[in-house]
């Protein structure tokens with residue numbers, strides 16, 4: 001990935017929904033009748049409504065306001081995620097990387113996590129770190145406990161653990177998405193700040209149900225899965241959004 005994190009994705013799914021609506025309406029206009037025609041009309045109406053909702057989300061994100069406060073953010077996230085496969089296909093069809101669209105979906109999920117404003121911060125916020133952040137030649141067993149880190153500073157683990165502790169959060173290092181999911185189920189956090197690559201974060205967002213999640217995409221200077229790094233400012237911002245007392249959070253003014 002390059003060029004910094006993308007803005008939350010709403011325009012592309014809205015365009016996909018509008019294309020589906022137009023295709024269904026065209027099928028009906030070309031003379032498809034009977035049950036097939038009824039289905040086409042229903043698809044055109046549903047896809048048109050979806051496109052409209054997504055355009056409202058887009059306008060809200062651009063203005064820094066929540067224009068749909070009566071719909072729970074978790075439901076809106078699930079709705080948006082349903083468009084991920086078609087958006088990825090559309091992006092790849094024009095020869096572009098799917099990672100950028102994944103990152104834009106993660107940015108949208110992050111917005112929903114902030115809008116959800118979970119009341120409990122601190123210890124009720126779970127920080128998940130991937131194994132690839134740990135220096136590959138470090139013998140400490142952080143999968144057992146992050147307290148095993150000797151804080152030598154050769155990788156970002158020491159600083160991330162320290163920052164998360166300053167916010168009072170629990171930090172767990174996991175060796176894959178399934179284990180991350182198991183930790184979330186076991187600990188029932190109010191919210192999660194997860195560091196991982198786009199693929200793992202997208203899988204996690206699909207599995208995690210209604211829990212608000214801020215995903216911080218890792219940096220991979222040596223390629224995937226080895227000696228990865230983190231944008232520390234982005235990590236701090238994620239914790240400030242979820243782990244501070246609700247009234248002290250930067251998003252507290254969003255309405």
Ligand code: SF4
Pocket residue numbers: 134135138139140142148149150151152153154155156157158
């Ligand atoms: S900071 Fe040092 S001790 Fe801690 S995980 Fe990284 S390399 Fe290991």
Ligand code: SF4
Pocket residue numbers: 130131132133176195196197198200224225226228
């Ligand atoms: S780069 Fe992604 S898949 Fe590889 S270990 Fe890290 S989080 Fe897991």
